[in-house]
Amino acid sequence: MTTDSLPTSWVESANGHPDFPLQNLPLGIFSPPGDTPRGGVAIGDYIFDLKVACDTGLFHGSAGEAARAASGETLNAFFALGSTPRRALRKRLLELLASDSPDHKRLEHLGAALLKPQLACRMHLPARIGDYTDFYVGIHHAQNIGKLFRPDNPLLPNYKYVPIGYHGRASTIVASGTDVIRPNGQTLPPGQQVPTFGPSAKMDLELELGIWIGKGNDQGRSIPIGEAAFHVAGFCLLNDWSARDIQAWEYQPLGPFLSKSFATTVSPWVVTPEALEPFRKPQPPRAEGDPQPLPYLLDVEDQDNGALDIELEVLLLTERMHEQHLPPQRIALSNTLNMYWTVAQMIAHHSVNGCRLQPGDLFGSGTLSGEQREAAGSLMELTGNGQQPIILPTGEERRFLEDGDEIILRARCKGDGQVSIGFGECRGKILPAR
Template sequence: MPSTSPLRSWVASANGHRDFPLQNLPLGVFSHNGSAPRSGVAIGEHIFDLEAALAAGVFEGLARTAVEATRGGQLNGFFQLGREARVALRERLLELFTEGSTLHGKLEAQGAKLLPLATDCQMHLPAKIGDYTDFYVGIEHAQNVGKLFRPDNPLLPNYKHVPIGYHGRASTVRPSGTDVRRPKGQTLPAGHSEPTFGPCARLDFELELGIWIGQGNDMGDSIEIADAADHIAGYCLLNDWSARDIQAWEYQPLGPFLSKSFITSVSPWVITAEALAPFRRAQPARPDGDPQPLAYLLDPRDQASGAFDIELEVLLTTESMRETGLPPHRLTLSNTRHMYWTVAQMVAHHSVNGCQLQAGDLFGSGTLSGPHNDQFGSLLEITEGGKKPIELASGEVRKFLEDGDEIILRARCVREGFASIGFGECRGTVLPAR
């Protein structure tokens, strides 16, 4: 249900807001003035308190059912309701906040009780995450990393046939703003034959799209590719922090373990499929010679509109830069168009063996790099494994992240004739190892 740019809100800060205009209306979980975590909707510089609005009697029917399912500081129940309830809630929110709403006066009169300033609130994870799976669908990243280790054969034979993924650690997923403690582990220093133990020396970020699962499937059943989009509750930004030196030693033969499980950061707002509808695109055609997906991964509608045009940005600021007032340094400006597999293909593949997906499960897309150096989604690619350090305006150089560095992920959707929307930020500051 796309909403075009002329639609305006009586919440003044929502009009032209970089991330949260009336056309977005993402859901999240927040606290205000010491309250227990509760559900809310971002609109401009404010958060609409859904539980307080429910008590005020502004919802009825399926929209009321949807809000009731958000209570308790977790959106899992709301995710489980699926698309129909989500659309009903969105339509009611548009009625409430569009200029000329008959409830404008009633809502505004309650002030901070219903619409506290976002800066006065603390954000939490939007759902209890039962499982977290990280995919590897950014083909440019896969090729760039492959070239570092296999210059003559960067992509392994299975990459273009199957959406590659691995199971991550749900217990260490944290919302934006959570500090990142430098991990410790085993590494094999260059020229050594035996590993050593200590703090990671090659800490990195990974720019990813996060996917929240809505309605799941029964164990033993699979989700058909044509139905997969209906099982997606929404999207966020995801930083899959990586300890590259630990990873290099541990990843053979089974892949990442301690090098990824110490923390994964997500932006706290759930951007719905309805808000992103104007920014859907056809999945890019595969290059000549690439294999077509197997039948269980191929759906004409998904190929025609299953991709997104979302601009992705990564910024770096150091402790010295913050102290001297220097602006953040842009590391990356990429786009979700560089995904080799669609989100629906990820869902269909994950469940094809009968694996049970559940409301509140989280997927990561894998690092979303573009073909050029200023579009790379990790320092591993940007610095070519540390061979080409980047120089910052402060005079500092970076091969990998140092203590005190902060990484900021942002996302923005822009299309002529439609209001631009954003995802909010996904931030994390590196602290020294304990």
């Protein structure tokens, strides 16, 4: 049990809130109604306005430095500060917002100026994203996809040595709630030699953990695995929308390109490493015969405490379900413990060649499927590449996503004696191709 797991907040809606109790305090960029974007902290159903809080003089010292850096139009400056000021800000926020806060009356007096209802605000991307890298550390996903192409040998020989990743498109990453237009592209119809052009018929989602990079490194200087954790600013949910038919035709020999670059959706709240601290776990034991990672990827503390235990959920809401006032249907339930490589291993690997990481860079984990089909983080896996459709409460079938379908990702951390925390939603609806 951590020291900050028990306190409650005078912001009543925070107590028992599924995502944003006092113990979470994620940061994000929001616009209050009719006002400009600025940094804030989610607490219950409200957003604590860091700009107003700074102007009111609620912060001093290192916490003040962090609050000021987080109060602008992006969190990049805050990310660049690293973990010490971030921890100081968290400590001060816990003081200010706790039920027994000596500042309680003063803050309540500020009222609507300080605490904005989330429902009235618009969320933005939390940072200007320099580079976006998508990894492939979900081993069950890698195995499931590999089986479709190579039934006898689903994992390539490098998988258990190299945290496989590739560069993604930064310019089309959008915040939760942004509609996604079905992409046009080239696809090769089965049995044909000549491709055709048109809207993708195999629109899919990918359930991923997003990792925001904090402090960067100089070009030519790698980040040792023992220091990697200090370069993480926080976490989000990430939906790596994928057009499977475009992907199948384009991806050889240089990897996915237009099948992914039309849109990637992230949840807008940055859940800090401090909030996730109680939900760290040892790296799951390797299977028999799995090789030892090379030394630059091995760290005792990371092996003992570097995995994350976060429950991940995929929900689908079709237009018909929406019309019939049905709730979104859960189609998958997985967990971040399905990551073969830790976040620290991803960072150590990414920078081992001297590649420069910068505050506001984003990593995707890759699709985090579990071992069982119902834990699969993509429709390609859930439906066996469209062979076994999902049946919905309306009687509708889904092999891949149809126009009007909405995908909602959610995440929840639970622990013995811990207040559970969540990530908020990562949501997007498919609109027809243009």
